[in-house]
Amino acid sequence: xxxxxxxxxxxxxxxxxxxxxxxxxxxxxxxxxxxxxxxxxxxxxxxxxxxxxxxxxxxxxxxxxxxxxxxxxxxxxxxxxxxxxxxxxxxxxxxxxxxxxxxxxxxxxxxxxxxxxxxxxxxxxxxxxxxxxxxxxxxxxxxxxxxxxxxxxxxxxxxxxxxxxxxxxxxxxxxxxxxxxxxxxxxxxxxxxxxxxxxxx
Amino acid sequence: xxxxxxxxxxxxxxxxxxxxxxxxxxxxxxxxxxxxxxxxxxxxxxxxxxxxxxxxxxxxxxxxxxxxxxxxxxxxxxxxxxxxxxxxxxxxxxxxxxxxxxxxxxxxxxxxxxxxxxxxxxxxxxxxxxxxxxxxxxxxxxxxxxxxxxxxxxxxxxxxxxxxxxxxxxxxxxxxxxxxxxxxxxxxxxxxxxxxxxxxxxxxxxxxxxxxxxxxxxxxxxxxxxxxxxxxxxxxxxxxxxxxxxxxxx
Numbered sequence: 001x002x003x004x005x006x007x008x009x010x011x012x013x014x015x016x017x018x019x020x021x022x023x024x025x026x027x028x029x030x031x032x033x034x035x036x037x038x039x040x041x042x043x044x045x046x047x048x049x050x051x052x053x054x055x056x057x058x059x060x061x062x063x064x065x066x067x068x069x070x071x072x073x074x075x076x077x078x079x080x081x082x083x084x085x086x087x088x089x090x091x092x093x094x095x096x097x098x099x100x101x102x103x104x105x106x107x108x109x110x111x112x113x114x115x116x117x118x119x120x121x122x123x124x125x126x127x128x129x130x131x132x133x134x135x136x137x138x139x140x141x142x143x144x145x146x147x148x149x150x151x152x153x154x155x156x157x158x159x160x161x162x163x164x165x166x167x168x169x170x171x172x173x174x175x176x177x178x179x180x181x182x183x184x185x186x187x188x189x190x191x192x193x194x195x196x197x198x199x200x201x
Numbered sequence: 202x203x204x205x206x207x208x209x210x211x212x213x214x215x216x217x218x219x220x221x222x223x224x225x226x227x228x229x230x231x232x233x234x235x236x237x238x239x240x241x242x243x244x245x246x247x248x249x250x251x252x253x254x255x256x257x258x259x260x261x262x263x264x265x266x267x268x269x270x271x272x273x274x275x276x277x278x279x280x281x282x283x284x285x286x287x288x289x290x291x292x293x294x295x296x297x298x299x300x301x302x303x304x305x306x307x308x309x310x311x312x313x314x315x316x317x318x319x320x321x322x323x324x325x326x327x328x329x330x331x332x333x334x335x336x337x338x339x340x341x342x343x344x345x346x347x348x349x350x351x352x353x354x355x356x357x358x359x360x361x362x363x364x365x366x367x368x369x370x371x372x373x374x375x376x377x378x379x380x381x382x383x384x385x386x387x388x389x390x391x392x393x394x395x396x397x398x399x400x401x402x403x404x405x406x407x408x409x410x411x412x413x414x415x416x417x418x419x420x421x422x423x424x425x426x427x428x429x430x431x432x433x434x435x436x437x438x439x440x441x442x443x444x445x446x447x448x449x450x451x
């Protein structure tokens with residue numbers, strides 16, 4: 001059994017034991033797999049930076065607004081903090097506070113999507129698109145694949161919020177909550193590397 | 202009660218389905234990798250039509266033999282997929298996901314067969330067809346294989362869902378298999394980029410749009426074939442007694 005279940009005032013409260021994998025093994029298979037593929041993407045981008053088109057990459061990178069990237073990083077990190085607090089609440093004192101933390105996490109995710117849309121929109125309006133050059137091809141495609149992860153993550157967070165609202169949180173609910181949170185942290189982690197590769201290098 | 206331990210026919214059938222998966226991968230390696238030039242790609246989406254004709258004409262015999270091997274490989278997707286659906290069915294009181302899986306596996310098999318058809322036609326008479334027509338055959342083959350993300354990705358999701366939605370102890374396959382399926386589905390996604398690019402890593406000969414989905418797809422077949430082999434050896438998940446159907450042969 002992954003969690004110890006304690007009855008307090010009619011509520012089932014779960015807290016992790018020492019030998020505890022957050023979520024379940026399967027989600028970590030998924031995380032490891034996704035990290036492997038993104039590692040390959042990162043190599044593709046890094047090769048572009050240092051290849052024959054280094055000049056074009058440097059010029060194109062300069063047109064990106066670093067602060068838009070910083071804001072998005074801030075939004076995802078804050079979202080992850082809310083989600084982590086929510087998981088902690090679910091494990092200790094089960095209350096509606098947990099689901100509010102997840103709602104705040106979802107809000108951060110939505111703001112990320114809005115900010116990304118403005119950023120992309122701003123580029124497309126001035127005629128910059130994936131066909132412009134290799135830098136923007138990588139930029140749109142890889143941040144697009146990441147955006148897909150954000151959409152999936154938002155769906156997962158809705159499931160997590162749903163599970164956190166149950167009257168009693170059972171072992172399976174904790175598993176769902178932890179697995180979902182793990183996925184959201186993955187989305188965050190991937191963005192941090194993409195941010196560094198596109199905006200900072 | 203018929204469990205895998207006292208249903209020898211089921212065990213043999215599942216072994217057959219698992220081996221359909223293994224053989225599909227092996228036949229693809231012979232047809233698509235060693236002979237056919239599908240992966241690694243012999244052709245390049247950015248080449249001129251005349252270059253397509255030249256490369257195809259130079260490799261006619263092996264391309265033709267490769268098409269036959271690919272045809273066999275892709276036809277095996279049917280029995281491979283049916284085996285997964287059969288195991289899912291054993292855990293359902295009222296079947297839904299097993300039916301959905303059958304629809305997806307039949308669709309997947311047909312679309313994959315079109316890849317082999319296009320490959321065969323490409324090498325049929327490239328000297329007679331107009332070069333741009335010859336060019337269309339490999340385009341069509343890669344589009345069937347890579348652009349069909351909702352079909353092959355959907356199939357994986359339909360395998361993952363009944364596992365994740367099942368109550369504890371009533372999952373048709375171990376839960377990590379569900380996550381492996383979701384991962385595979387996500388890896389097919391870059392395949393849809395081929396519509397937008399004719400050069401670079403996102404074109405149909407590129408690393409991201411071709412290699413990642415292909416390796417993921419055949420790796421997925423291998424993983425699911427192993428999962429079915431375990432069921433056949435009675436080391437996989439077994440339905441609880443209330444779900445085990447009573448057979449006529451006791």
